Amino acid sequence: MMEYNVLPLAKLIEQFERLPGIGKKTAQRLAYFVLQLSTDDAKEFAEAIVNAHDKIKYCKICKNLTDQDLCYICRNNSRDKSIICVVEDPRDVVALEKTGEFFASYHVLHGAISPLNGIGPDQLYIKELLNRIRSEEIKEVIMATNPTVEGEATAMYISKLLKPLGVKVTRLAYGIPVGGDLEYADEVTLSRALLGRSEI
Amino acid sequence: MMEYNVLPLAKLIEQFERLPGIGKKTAQRLAYFVLQLSTDDAKEFAEAIVNAHDKIKYCKICKNLTDQDLCYICRNNSRDKSIICVVEDPRDVVALEKTGEFFASYHVLHGAISPLNGIGPDQLYIKELLNRIRSEEIKEVIMATNPTVEGEATAMYISKLLKPLGVKVTRLAYGIPVGGDLEYADEVTLSRALLGRSEI
Numbered sequence: 001m002m003e004y005n006v007l008p009l010a011k012l013i014e015q016f017e018r019l020p021g022i023g024k025k026t027a028q029r030l031a032y033f034v035l036q037l038s039t040d041d042a043k044e045f046a047e048a049i050v051n052a053h054d055k056i057k058y059c060k061i062c063k064n065l066t067d068q069d070l071c072y073i074c075r076n077n078s079r080d081k082s083i084i085c086v087v088e089d090p091r092d093v094v095a096l097e098k099t100g101e102f103f104a105s106y107h108v109l110h111g112a113i114s115p116l117n118g119i120g121p122d123q124l125y126i127k128e129l130l131n132r133i134r135s136e137e138i139k140e141v142i143m144a145t146n147p148t149v150e151g152e153a154t155a156m157y158i159s160k161l162l163k164p165l166g167v168k169v170t171r172l173a174y175g176i177p178v179g180g181d182l183e184y185a186d187e188v189t190l191s192r193a194l195l196g197r198s199e200i
Numbered sequence: 201m202m203e204y205n206v207l208p209l210a211k212l213i214e215q216f217e218r219l220p221g222i223g224k225k226t227a228q229r230l231a232y233f234v235l236q237l238s239t240d241d242a243k244e245f246a247e248a249i250v251n252a253h254d255k256i257k258y259c260k261i262c263k264n265l266t267d268q269d270l271c272y273i274c275r276n277n278s279r280d281k282s283i284i285c286v287v288e289d290p291r292d293v294v295a296l297e298k299t300g301e302f303f304a305s306y307h308v309l310h311g312a313i314s315p316l317n318g319i320g321p322d323q324l325y326i327k328e329l330l331n332r333i334r335s336e337e338i339k340e341v342i343m344a345t346n347p348t349v350e351g352e353a354t355a356m357y358i359s360k361l362l363k364p365l366g367v368k369v370t371r372l373a374y375g376i377p378v379g380g381d382l383e384y385a386d387e388v389t390l391s392r393a394l395l396g397r398s399e400i
Contacts, residue, residue, distance in 0.1 A: 004294040006265050006272070012252040015245045019230050028291065030219050034249055035256060035265075042253035045215045046246035049234055052212040053242035056235060065206050065235075072206070091228065094204040184225070 009035070061132065063108040063125045065090045073097075073105060080104040082139040086129065086158065088112050088146055092182045096144065099191040104142075107132065112150035113157055126158060133165050140168045142197055146182050147172075159200050170197040209235065261332065263308040263325045265290045273297075273305055280304040282339040286329065286358065288312050288346055296344065304342075307332065312350035313357055326358060333365050340368040347374060 005013065009031060016027035034042060058064070059071035062084075066072070073079055073093070083104035087093055093106050109124040132138065141162055145151035159169040173196025176185050185193075205213065209231060216227035234242060258264070259271035262284075266272070273279055273293075283304035287293055293306050309324040332338065341362055345351035359369040374392035376385050385393070 004297045006256060006267050008248070008252040008255045008267055009265060012248045015248045020233050021226065021229065026221065029221065031252065032291065033220050035252060037253065039253060042249055046249040048208070048212045048215045049242055049246040049249075052208040052231065052235060053237065053239060055208045056206060065209060067206050067208055091232065097204045 058108075058110075062106050063110060063128065064093050064106055078103070082137055083142065084129070084132065084138055084140075085142045085144050086155075087144045087182070088151060088154070089183070092144065092146075095183055095185065095190060096194075099187050099194065101191045102194060109145070109154065112145055112148070112154040114150045121157060124154070126161070129158070130161060130165070133162065133167055138167050140170060142194075143169065143171045143200065144182065147176050147180060155200070169200050171200045173197055258308075258310075262306050263310060263328065264293050264306055278303070282337055283342065284329070284332065284338055284340075285342040285344050286355075287344050288351060288354070292344065292346075309345070309354065312345055312348070312354040314350045321357060324354070326361070329358070330361060330365070333362065333367055338367050340370060343369060343371045347372075 012031040012034060013024075013027045016022055016030045017024060019027075022030070034045065037045070055067045056065050057067070059066045059074055060069050061074045062071060064071040064073065068075070080103055084107050085096065085102065085104060086107045086109060087096070088109050088111060090108055090110075093108060096102050096106075107125070107129045109126065109129075111119055111124050113119060113121055113124065129141075133141065141158075143155035143159060145155045155171055159171075162169050172193040176182065176189060176193045182190075212231040212234060213224075213227045216222055216230045217224060219227075222230070234245065237245070255267045256265050257267070259266045259274055260269050261274045262271060264271040264273065268275070280303055284307050285296065285302065285304060286307045286309060287296070288309050288311060290308055290310075293308060296302050296306075307325070307329045309326065309329075311319055311324050313319060313321055313324065329341075333341070341358075343355035343359060345355045355371055359371075362369050373396055374389065375396055376382060376389060376393045382390070
C-alpha cells in the first residue's frame with residue numbers, strides 16, 4: 001500500500017489506530033489534532049503515557065491500581081476491612097466509589113472466568129483473595145462481578161471456594177441491568193444494587 | 201471533585217479527554233488500554249507523539265506537511281508543476297492523492313475564510329499562492345476547497361485575486377456522489393448535478 005502521509009505522521013496515525021474503538025478516520029483526526037498542539041502540550045501528552053505506564057502497579061493487598069505499595073483504599077484506616085467487594089476491573093472500583101455509599105475494601109480479579117477466551121481461574125487474582133480471607137478477619141465478601149455470563153460464572157466459582165471458609169458471601173442485587181456492564185451503570189442503580197445485595 | 205483514579209492514570213485520562221470527539225468514558229477506556237501495553241509499545245506511542253510534533257513542518261512551496269524542506273510531491277520532478285490544486289487541509293491532499301488520477305501539484309491554505317470564527321485571508325497561505333503564480337509558470341489553478349459556505353467564499357475570494365494574473369481558474373465539479381442514492385441527495389446538490397449535466 002502506498003503511504004500518502006509523511007512518515008512521522010503516518011506512524012502517529014498508526015499508533016492511534018491501535019487503540020480500541022478508534023478507526024482509520026478517527027486516528028487521522030486525532031493525529032492532526034496532536035500536530036496542532038503546542039510543543040509543551042505534546043510533550044505533556046507523551047509523558048502522561050510513559051508515566052502512567054511506568055508508575056502504576058497493582059496494590060499488594062487488593063490488586064487495585066496504585067502508584068504506591070498499597071492503594072488509597074487499603075491505606076485508609078477508616079474503611080471497613082472486614083468486608084471485601086470483589087470486582088473484575090479497577091474501573092469497577094471507580095464506579096462503586098462514585099456511589100459514595102461503600103466504605104469497605106475491594107478485591108480486583110482483573111478479569112472474569114471465560115473458557116472461550118482461554119481465561120481460567122488461575123489467570124485471575126482468586127488465590128490472593130482466598131489468602132486474604134484466610135489471614136484477615138473477613139465477615140463478608142460481596143461478589144460484584146459483572147451481570148454477564150462470565151461474571152456470574154466467576155461469582156459462582158468463587159462463592160463455592162469461599163463457603164468452606166465460613167465467610168458470608170453475597171451478590172449485588174439485580175438493580176443492575178442484566179447483560180450490562182458495571183462500568184456504565186449510573187450511581188443510583190449501583191447504590192440500589194449494593195443495598196439489595198443477597199446471600200448466595 | 202474527588203478523584204477516584206490514581207494520579208498518573210487520572211492525568212492520562214485527562215490527556216485523552218482533550219482530544220476531539222473523545223468523551224469521559226472513551227478517554228478512560230483508552231487510558232486503560234495504554235496501561236496494558238508493553239513498556240516498549242507505550243514508549244513507542246509516546247515517541248510517535250513527540251516525533252510527529254517535532255519533525256513535521258510545512259513544505260516551503262506548497263505548505264503541505266513534510267519532514268523535509270519540500271514535500272514528496274514538490275520534490276517529485278515527474279509531477280506537472282504548471283497546475284496547482286488549492287485545498288484547505290493537508291488531509292485533502294491525501295484524499296486527492298488516493299484517487300491516483302491527479303499528477304499535478306498542490307497548495308494547502310490551512311483553513312478557509314470564516315469571519316464567524318475570526319479567520320480572514322491573512323491567516324491563510326494565500327499570499328504564498330499568489331507568489332507562486334507570479335514566479336512559476338502556472339497554467340491552471342483548480343479550486344478544491346470544501347463545498348461549504350466557507351470553502352465557496354474562499355474559492356471566490358482567491359479566484360478574484362487570480363483573474364488579473366491571467367491564470368485559468370477552475371472549480372471541482374458538483375454533483376451526486378458516486379455510489380450514493382439519489383433519494384438521499386439534498387436539493388442543492390441535486391440542482392447542481394442537473395445544471396452540470398453532460399452528454400453521454
